[in-house]
Amino acid sequence: MIISVKEIKKFLICVAIPLLTGFLSSMIAVLLSQTSFQIQYAQLIKPDFAPSAGLFSIIWPILYILMGISAYIIRSSNKSTQKINDAIFLYYLQLALNFLWSILFFGLGLRFVAFVESVILALVLVIMIYRFYKIDKTAAILNIPYIIWMVFVIFLSYFIWVLNK
Template identity: 65%
Template sequence: MKYLIISVKEIKKFIICVLIPILIGYLSFLISTLISQTSFEIQYLQLIKPDFAPSSDVFQIVWPILYVLMGISYYIVIKSQKSTQKIKEASFFYYLQLALNFLWSVLFFGFNLRFVALVEIFILMLILMAMIYTFFNVNVKAALLNVPYLIWITYAMVLNYFIWILNK
């Protein structure tokens, strides 16, 4: 019976780890829409974009996948047998990147601050690299699960730059 209770507890912890980034992403989207009073899709369609810009549908597929990977990786980190200090350091960067991730949509879509969002996403990329490094020190698989996120953020930063230039 004790094993079953631990399993249910672990399942709850896993679900919470996965839901937190999903909810933060959704909340960011919601707040951005409320501030701008225009949906993400409409704003994105109205922007002048470079040829390599994806359709708005791509974001609705990619972000949930990245959020799930983030949550799984964090669960692996907090379940590891590494030192408390390493887990605390990894947790610090994890929550900092989540906060920056939340903020980017609010800046870019909510307030239409394209340049500020560009600076912010660059900082996000640096914090994300630090997070991946600290995750690597705890668990290699947890770190590797965030490589697609780093690739996407790098792409998004380049896209942000060109949208800022084209829409001055």
């Protein structure tokens, strides 16, 4: 099986979009707060189950790569254009919400708003995974680690907000 240069470019773009989105969100949050994530995170009162700051810089790129691969699979599907467009709309909606979270939580210090936003993000993500599943099961399965992580983020955001009010 020979893969065309066009397909390779499409794949790389699909993977680069979430990675760049996460990077830009981080940069904007740091610019707004004038403080790095590591310093801010260290200064917060956190629940006992809170991971170290370094774990986030490992987990998020992995999740972004999985997101990008799943988007590529959906975009490459031979299902109806409407189904694909609906699924990709949800993909970009969750990506936009993901982009906002770091800005809200770290950049603006709006912990409660970030918590509420993470709940909305998880709901959109569940719907997106369902739509992906209707098109391609593998694309949906690639997002399971992401939804598991988001459930954890919801709990972590809530407890950080409560402990730091």
